[in-house]
Amino acid sequence: xxxxxxxxxxxxxxxxxKFRSVDPHLKLQELYGNxxxxxxxxxxxxxxxxxxxxxxxxxxxxxxHRALPQVKNGQLQPAYGEDSERILQKFKKHGxxxxxxxxxxxxxxxxxxxxxQLKNSGLDKHxxxxxxxxxxxxxxxxxxxxxxxxxxxxxxxxxxxxxPSEEQFQP
Numbered sequence: 001x002x003x004x005x006x007x008x009x010x011x012x013x014x015x016x017x018k019f020r021s022v023d024p025h026l027k028l029q030e031l032y033g034n035x036x037x038x039x040x041x042x043x044x045x046x047x048x049x050x051x052x053x054x055x056x057x058x059x060x061x062x063x064x065h066r067a068l069p070q071v072k073n074g075q076l077q078p079a080y081g082e083d084s085e086r087i088l089q090k091f092k093k094h095g096x097x098x099x100x101x102x103x104x105x106x107x108x109x110x111x112x113x114x115x116x117q118l119k120n121s122g123l124d125k126h127x128x129x130x131x132x133x134x135x136x137x138x139x140x141x142x143x144x145x146x147x148x149x150x151x152x153x154x155x156x157x158x159x160x161x162x163x164p165s166e167e168q169f170q171p
Contacts, residue, residue: 007059007096008040009048009068020101020138021065024161050079050087056094063099063138066127080126088133098134102127102148103160 008025010017022040029038039059041048048055050070062068067078068087079087091098106127108115118124131137131151138158139145145155162169 003035003037004061005059006036006038007062008038009062009064010040010042011065011069013042016103017065019160019162020103020158021063023163024158025063027161050090053090053094056090056096059096061097061099062091063101065101065103067130078126081129084126084130085133088130097136099136099138100130100134101138101158102131102144103140105144105147 006025006028008021010021013022025038025040028036050056050068067080067084069076070079070083070087071077072083088098107124108118112118128151131148134152136154136156137148137152138156139148140157140160142157145157148155
């Protein structure tokens with residue numbers, strides 16, 4: 001049996017990406033290396049091209065947070081709308097399962113300082129659109145899973161992958 005090849009695309013290597021994307025997949029590789037091969041590429045630092053079918057065909061699963069990154073007009077930015085559809089359809093065309101991770105709600109409350117900016121950008125609608133496009137969504141709580149399941153029934157709750165033995169968590 002060949003290994004399941006997982007492409008992980010965190011937005012960075014800290015914060016939510018560390019605990020929801022990088023660390024869990026490093027542990028998957030460590031504990032189940034005979035069954036899984038994990039490749040972690042970081043937006044803006046690693047060279048990958050969503051138009052390269054051979055690159056895409058090299059994986060069985062792609063895991064990302066909220067949106068896949070893309071280079072557009074020479075700048076790194078999240079893929080939403082038509083861009084997201086184009087990229088995710090390429091994965092589907094090649095039989096690659098898509099997994100989107102969401103750690104918090106897609107829209108802040110009106111009292112949040114960034115509310116107007118986020119509402120005007122339509123970020124909430126873009127995230128919901130991506131939820132509908134992917135094969136699976138992973139999230140942090142049953143409460144949030146219930147909200148996500150209104151848009152995609154394939155929701156799995158995975159707690160944050162905090163390693164309490166790390167130095168930063170020691171008293």
